[in-house]
Amino acid sequence: MNEKINKNGAPVPGNVTDEVAFHLEMRTKELIDQGMDPAEARAEARRRFGDVREVTVATQREDLTGRNSERRLEFFGEVRQDLTIGARRLIKAPGFSLLAIAILALGIGANSAIFSVLNAVVLQPLPYPEPDRLVQMWESAPERGWEYFSVSERNYVDFRDSNETFENLAAVAFSSYNMTLDGEAIRLDGRRVSLEFFSTLGIQPALGRTFTPEEDALGSESPVAILGDGLWRNRFGEDPGIIGESVVINDTAVTVVGVMPDGNFYFDDAEVFVPIRAGTNVNRSDHRLVVLGRLHAGVTVEQGEADLDAVAAQLAIDYPESNRGFDTRVSALYDSIVDEDLRQALYVLVGAVGMVLLIACANLSSLLLARATARHREIAIYAALGAGRGRIVRQMLTETTLLALVGGALGVLLAFRGMDWFRALDPGRLPRFETLAVDGTVLLFALGATLVTALLAGLLPAWQASGCDPQDALKDSGRGSSSSTRTRRARQALLAAEIALSIVLLAGAALLIRSFLQVQSIDPGLDAGAVLTLGINMPAATEEEMEALPGQYRAMLDQAESVPGVLAVATISGLPFGGGATSMDIQVEGRDHGENYPSAFWRLTSPDYFEALGIPLLKGRKFYDEEGDGRAIAIISESMANSLWPDQDPIGQRFLAWRDPERTLTVIGVVGDVRERSLEIEAMNIVYLPHLQMAGWPNMYFVVRTDGDPAAMAPSVRAAIGQAAPDRPLTDVRPLSDVLEDTLGARRFNTSLLLCFAAVALLLAAAGVYGVMAYSVAQRTSEIGIRMAMGAGASQVVRMVVKQGMAVVGIGIVVGVLAALATTRLLASMLFGVSPVDLLSLSGSVIFLAVVALAACALPAIRATRVSPTEALRDT
Amino acid sequence: MGKDSLTLLKGTLDVLILKSLSWAPLHGYAVSRWIRQTTDDVLEVQEGVLYPALHRLERRGLVSAEWGRSDTNRKVKYYELTEQGVARLASQGKDWDRYASAMNKVLGATERPL
Numbered sequence: 001m002n003e004k005i006n007k008n009g010a011p012v013p014g015n016v017t018d019e020v021a022f023h024l025e026m027r028t029k030e031l032i033d034q035g036m037d038p039a040e041a042r043a044e045a046r047r048r049f050g051d052v053r054e055v056t057v058a059t060q061r062e063d064l065t066g067r068n069s070e071r072r073l074e075f076f077g078e079v080r081q082d083l084t085i086g087a088r089r090l091i092k093a094p095g096f097s098l099l100a101i102a103i104l105a106l107g108i109g110a111n112s113a114i115f116s117v118l119n120a121v122v123l124q125p126l127p128y129p130e131p132d133r134l135v136q137m138w139e140s141a142p143e144r145g146w147e148y149f150s151v152s153e154r155n156y157v158d159f160r161d162s163n164e165t166f167e168n169l170a171a172v173a174f175s176s177y178n179m180t181l182d183g184e185a186i187r188l189d190g191r192r193v194s195l196e197f198f199s200t201l202g203i204q205p206a207l208g209r210t211f212t213p214e215e216d217a218l219g220s221e222s223p224v225a226i227l228g229d230g231l232w233r234n235r236f237g238e239d240p241g242i243i244g245e246s247v248v249i250n251d252t253a254v255t256v257v258g259v260m261p262d263g264n265f266y267f268d269d270a271e272v273f274v275p276i277r278a279g280t281n282v283n284r285s286d287h288r289l290v291v292l293g294r295l296h297a298g299v300t301v302e303q304g305e306a307d308l309d310a311v312a313a314q315l316a317i318d319y320p321e322s323n324r325g326f327d328t329r330v331s332a333l334y335d336s337i338v339d340e341d342l343r344q345a346l347y348v349l350v351g352a353v354g355m356v357l358l359i360a361c362a363n364l365s366s367l368l369l370a371r372a373t374a375r376h377r378e379i380a381i382y383a384a385l386g387a388g389r390g391r392i393v394r395q396m397l398t399e400t401t402l403l404a405l406v407g408g409a410l411g412v413l414l415a416f417r418g419m420d421w422f423r424a425l426d427p428g429r430l431p432r433f434e435t436l437a438v439d440g441t442v443l444l445f446a447l448g449a450t451l452v453t454a455l456l457a458g459l460l461p462a463w464q465a466s467g468c469d470p471q472d473a474l475k476d477s478g479r480g481s482s483s484s485t486r487t488r489r490a491r492q493a494l495l496a497a498e499i500a501l502s503i504v505l506l507a508g509a510a511l512l513i514r515s516f517l518q519v520q521s522i523d524p525g526l527d528a529g530a531v532l533t534l535g536i537n538m539p540a541a542t543e544e545e546m547e548a549l550p551g552q553y554r555a556m557l558d559q560a561e562s563v564p565g566v567l568a569v570a571t572i573s574g575l576p577f578g579g580g581a582t583s584m585d586i587q588v589e590g591r592d593h594g595e596n597y598p599s600a601f602w603r604l605t606s607p608d609y610f611e612a613l614g615i616p617l618l619k620g621r622k623f624y625d626e627e628g629d630g631r632a633i634a635i636i637s638e639s640m641a642n643s644l645w646p647d648q649d650p651i652g653q654r655f656l657a658w659r660d661p662e663r664t665l666t667v668i669g670v671v672g673d674v675r676e677r678s679l680e681i682e683a684m685n686i687v688y689l690p691h692l693q694m695a696g697w698p699n700m701y702f703v704v705r706t707d708g709d710p711a712a713m714a715p716s717v718r719a720a721i722g723q724a725a726p727d728r729p730l731t732d733v734r735p736l737s738d739v740l741e742d743t744l745g746a747r748r749f750n751t752s753l754l755l756c757f758a759a760v761a762l763l764l765a766a767a768g769v770y771g772v773m774a775y776s777v778a779q780r781t782s783e784i785g786i787r788m789a790m791g792a793g794a795s796q797v798v799r800m801v802v803k804q805g806m807a808v809v810g811i812g813i814v815v816g817v818l819a820a821l822a823t824t825r826l827l828a829s830m831l832f833g834v835s836p837v838d839l840l841s842l843s844g845s846v847i848f849l850a851v852v853a854l855a856a857c858a859l860p861a862i863r864a865t866r867v868s869p870t871e872a873l874r875d876t
Numbered sequence: 877m878g879k880d881s882l883t884l885l886k887g888t889l890d891v892l893i894l895k896s897l898s899w900a901p902l903h904g905y906a907v908s909r910w911i912r913q914t915t916d917d918v919l920e921v922q923e924g925v926l927y928p929a930l931h932r933l934e935r936r937g938l939v940s941a942e943w944g945r946s947d948t949n950r951k952v953k954y955y956e957l958t959e960q961g962v963a964r965l966a967s968q969g970k971d972w973d974r975y976a977s978a979m980n981k982v983l984g985a986t987e988r989p990l
Contacts, residue, residue: 014943014951019904019927022950026905027923050922062931 016059020052061085079398086399096371097403100364103767104407104453106760107360109414112438112446114353114753116415117422118346119445120436126334129202130294134333135301137169137291137308141325143596148329150287155323157279158315159291160196165299165307170196171278172290176537176699178729179272180248181235187537187729188231188249189269192276200294207232208243208258215257216275224275225249226258231271249274250539284315284322285658292333305330337431341829345750348826352508352757355501357453359764362494362501364457366768368400369487369494370775372465392466393459400458401451408450412443425749460490488779491772492808499812499853500819502758502765503845507820509758510841511827511834512751518833519747524740525674525683526576527614531736532710532717533575534702536728553691553700554625555724557606560704563720565713567705570609571691574601575701575732576676577739584687588644589654589664597659600640600685601676604697609688610635610671612705613736620651620669623690633690635669640685657687665689678743680832703736710735750830762852769856773805777864784864794865801861802854809853813846820845889929890938891972894957894965897939901956903946904930930955938964 024045031041046052064081090097125131138148139155151159151171160169173192178185191197195216198204205226215222227242236242246253249272260273281288295304308328315323415438422436464486536556538549553571560569574582585597607623610616618638634657641650650667657663665687673683691700702721706713714733721730777784784797824836834841896902896910907930908923933939938961946952957965 014953016927016931018951019953020924022903022946022952023905023908023923023927025950027908030909048923050924052924055922055924055927058928059931062928062935 016056016063019059020049020056024049024052082395082398083402085395086402089399090402093371096367100367100403101407101410103360103363103367103764104404104450105410105414106764107357108404108408108411108446108449108453109418110353110411110757110760111357111449112412112415112442113418113422114349115445115449116419116436116438116442117433118350119439119441121430121432122338122343122346123441124432124435126337130297131334132332133167133295133297133299134201135293135295135304135330136333136336137293137305138329139287139312139326140329141327143325146599149326151289151291152284152287152322153276153278153281153289154284155312155315155326156194156289156291159308159311159328160194160278162311162314163304163307165296165304167294167296168196168200169291169293170194170200171276172197172292173276173288174290176731177249177272177274178251178537178539178727180251180727185727185729186235187535187731188271190272190274191270193273194276194278197273197292200292202294203261205258206261207240208256210258211275216277218277218279220275220277223252223254224257225254226260226273227256228269228271228273229260229262230269232259284319293330301330301332342430342746344826345746345830348508348830349750349753349757351826352505352754355505356757356760356764357449358456359498359501359761359768361453361457362498363764363768363771364400364403364453365460366491366494366771368396368458368461369464369491370771372396372461373487389466393462396462396465397454397458400462401454404450404454404457408446408453411450412438412446415442415446422749425752430746430749460494464490488776491775495768495772495808496812496815498765498768499809499849500816502761502849503813503816504820504823505754505758505761506845506849507816507824507842508827509751509754510845511824511831511836511838512747512754514834514838514841515830515832516744516747516751519679519744522675522679524576524679525615525672528576528736528740530706530708530710531613532702532704532706532713533732533734533736533739534704534714534718534721534730535732536700536702536721536725536730537698538700538725538728539698552725553606556702556721559720559724560702560717563713563716565707566717567707568608568612569702569704570612571604571606571700571702572609573604573691573697573700574676575703575736575739576613576674577678577736577743578701584658586687587656587659589656598640598644598685600636600687602657602687602689604691604700605688606691609703612703613674614705615674616672618670618672619649620667622669632663632665633668634665635671635688636667637683637686637688638670638673639683640687641667641670643685657689679740680743701732710737747830747832762849765849766852766856769805769809769853770859772808773801773857774860774863776804777801777860781864788865794862797865798858798861801864802857805857805861806850806854809850809857813850816849817842817846889925890933891965891968893926893929893933893955894938894961894968897955897957897961898965901942901954903952903954907955933961937961 024042027045027048028038028041031044032038036044049055061081126134128134137151137159139151140147140149153171156169156171160166160171163169171194175190175192177188177190179188180186195211195213198210204210206229208226210226211224214220215224225247227236232238232242242256242259244255244257246255248254254274278289293304295301305328308330312323312327316326419436419438538552557569557571560566582603583599583601585599587593587597605623607625610622619641620635622635623633634655636644636650644650644655645653650670653667654664655667657665671688674686675681675683676686677684691697702717704710704713704717706717711734718730718733784801787797787800788794820842821837824838828836892911892915893907896907896914902910904927908926911926930939930941934941934955937958939955940958941953941955943951943953
């Protein structure tokens with residue numbers, strides 16, 4: 001490259017090495033001429049020259065940069081050069097690079113994964129046009145404990161027709177249907193929806209059409225249905241010819257008029273949609289509808305609620321019997337899907353994982369500082385050569401960015417794995433979780449996190465290294481100089497910060513774990529082990545069918561009971577922890593409750609229910625089959641008995657179910673309380689009614705106590721029940737313990753994640769302590785050697801080193817405890833049975849971290865004592 | 877050397893090199909020797925530092941370089957000032973004069989601040 005024509009015309013190849021060699025030779029000669037001994041002269045020439053290799057590299061670097069390039073080209077040239085040099089250096093230090101990349105991958109991966117959850121659940125707008133105009137409405141009677149209550153059909157019709165602020169108000173009712181397809185009976189998850197459902201949400205069928213006003217009109221009987229996308233794909237082979245064809249739903253021929261679009265719609269998981277014909281149900285006290293609305297443009301949620309309240313006030317006057325005390329609640333549809341607690345929980349997780357990234361940053365920063373010290377002289381030479389501080393900072397940041405990009409790319413791969421892990425963790429009822437994916441937004445976030453990390457981690461070391469005094473650096477070996485003291489201080493500060501953040505995470509995780517254990521230790525009031533559940537839908541359209549039902553159920557129960565290994569079988573209208581709730585107002589016979597009627601869940605059961613679930617019968621007796629029909633009796637839960645008849649024997653007492661004198665029931669038994677809704681919610685009042693008294697209730701569950709693994713019994717129980725009811729599909733076949741576990745899903749999800757973050761934080765902090773102490777010990781090898789030569793025992797040296805390390809850890813712990821006290825409040829809504837300021841959790845975290853830090857300190861200290869004094873001293 | 881040596885100011889090295897080449901082309905070692913002798917070794921700097929600086933000046937077109945043979949028939953790289961280099965030396969010399977005279981005025985000042 002440096003070939004030039006020499007003065008005689010012949011090319012003389014030459015390079016930097018030649019140039020340097022010539023210099024050294026001439027200098028040696030000059031020194032010899034001055035009277036120096038040749039060997040001494042050669043050494044002196046080299047000493048005065050400086051590090052030959054470094055100078056050669058630096059000079060070649062100047063050549064590499066290219067000649068006469070324009071400034072901008074030069075800039076890019078320099079960037080490329082920085083990259084090349086950076087990459088080369090990183091490859092030359094594989095240990096450092098791999099460690100740094102692993103730290104970064106962990107930090108960025110965890111952050112991207114959590115961000116993808118936040119993105120799917122919280123950040124994504126609802127997938128409807130102008131989603132901020134969408135609301136959900138409820139009827140509300142707070143005095144009766146019904147803050148957010150479903151809407152009754154007749155009331156819905158009045159709200160729909162009398163409001164002034166809504167473009168549309170739509171009604172949705174959940175129901176299930178049986179479809180007979182090629183001779184096979186399948187159960188369909190269905191919705192009865194009003195005409196406005198489609199216009200409110202702004203969705204159109206992918207095929208065919210929506211319902212016509214005539215089809216949805218009160219009194220209409222035209223049998224039409226719209227199929228869900230999933231059903232159409234899986235059962236009809238995506239046949240577009242299905243439009244206009246007829247299918248059999250609940251034993252009736254129904255014409256398919258449309259197919260719903262594919263997409264993540266809040267209500268699209270339904271398989272079939274039929275017109276609701278709102279108002280068919282004339283009972284204004286029968287609240288069953290989900291009501292969605294689209295506000296007129298420019299109307300606020302509050303204005304919408306005020307408008308509907310005015311309608312409700314008129315209804316209370318017109319129909320005092322059913323509507324007195326009711327007004328409405330309206331909230332943005334987004335808020336009703338993604339509730340405040342959930343958002344808060346996710347932001348807590350985001351904050352926690354952000355802390356993990358900060359710890360990773362501090363860790364990396366510390367590693368870079370140590371490395372910068374080692375590269376001290378190299379940097380000093382650049383500085384002496386006139387490389388500006390900016391250029392040096394840039395070179396070092398380029399290197400860090402390179403690391404971060406590799407780490408970030410691996411992190412994204414980790415995030416992809418994380419998606420599977422999240423799905424396996426199954427957070428249960430997390431809305432919109434099915435849309436979870438590493439998409440463009442997440443990738444963009446990962447890139448941003450990577451660059452911010454590179455900057456955060458790299459800036460301090462680069463700035464500090466570039467600020468060193470070239471004279472100082474070139475002269476001494478870098479040990480004990482002012483800049484290495486600065487480096488040590490900086491690393492100690494970073495370490496203290498890591499420790500503090502780890503304490504916060506550990507304390508948070510400890511709080512959640514304690515809450516989780518508290519929840520798990522709660523007695524649900526029944527024994528869910530070894531119980532299998534199966535759902536069945538038995539609609540009865542005619543009087544005849546109604547009358548046949550008790551016999552059919554009895555037959556199914558008998559069949560199931562005859563399966564070997566089955567101990568007890570019963571039916572129940574709603575599974576404990578299953579999420580469904582049916583409630584009624586009650587009035588004790590002859591008692592004036594004022595406006596405050598007590599309310600209770602009600603459940604229809606067959607006689608052996610309490611036996612099957614291990615719910616203790618405390619007083620009185622259970623049901624018998626024969627008495628169900630026509631006799632007005634009930635079994636009630638313990639807390640209900642205690643609150644209604646505190647000082648009396650509840651057996652034989654009478655109350656009006658639904659406050660209806662014609663449904664006056666006599667209490668025949670009292671059973672133990674069951675936390676029906678979830679372990680975290682106090683037991684409700686429950687009224688158990690003999691199933692066969694209301695056999696027309698279409699959706700029932702079987703609960704089957706077995707003497708072994710309930711899941712293994714499923715096929716035989718299924719077959720037995722199927723024998724008695726061949727055309728009725730069985731759904732939700734699973735152990736009751738799974739149903740119970742589901743209610744813990746979100747809690748387990750949060751707890752596992754926070755625990756995972758705390759573990760990573762602890763690992764990084766331990767690595768940080770170890771790194772800083774190992775470095776400090778290495779720097780003080782000679783000092784330690786001298787101490788030991790002077791008679792200091794190994795234990796004394798270890799104590800000295802550990803004391804020094806733990807001083808830094810101690811500062812971190814103090815700061816961490818203060819920070820934890822200030823921040824664990826944010827967890828309040830996620831805790832159960834534990835105060836956010838919990839001494840046990842906090843002190844446990846401190847002790848745990850201190851022990852780990854102690855071990856991380858002691859390891860390099862012990863190693864230091866193994867160094868022989870002579871070796872240590874030679875090293876100076 | 878030692879206590880009396882001055883820290884090499886950034887950019888100073890460039891001026892020194894340009895000045896040393898203002899009479900005739902020189903090889904690196906000669907430049908180094910000239911700087912040492914002219915400054916009475918006051919500017920303590922590792923001699924190797926010269927070479928990246930020379931190559932940088934070459935890259936920027938302030939000096940040009942040719943390989944030749946020395947008196948002892950060694951391969952030697954000669955550096956020569958370009959027109960640009962001459963101009964740079966002149967302008968830097970002026971800057972330096974202005975700076976030095978300002979410093980002189982300050983240090984020789986007789987009036988106290990108001």
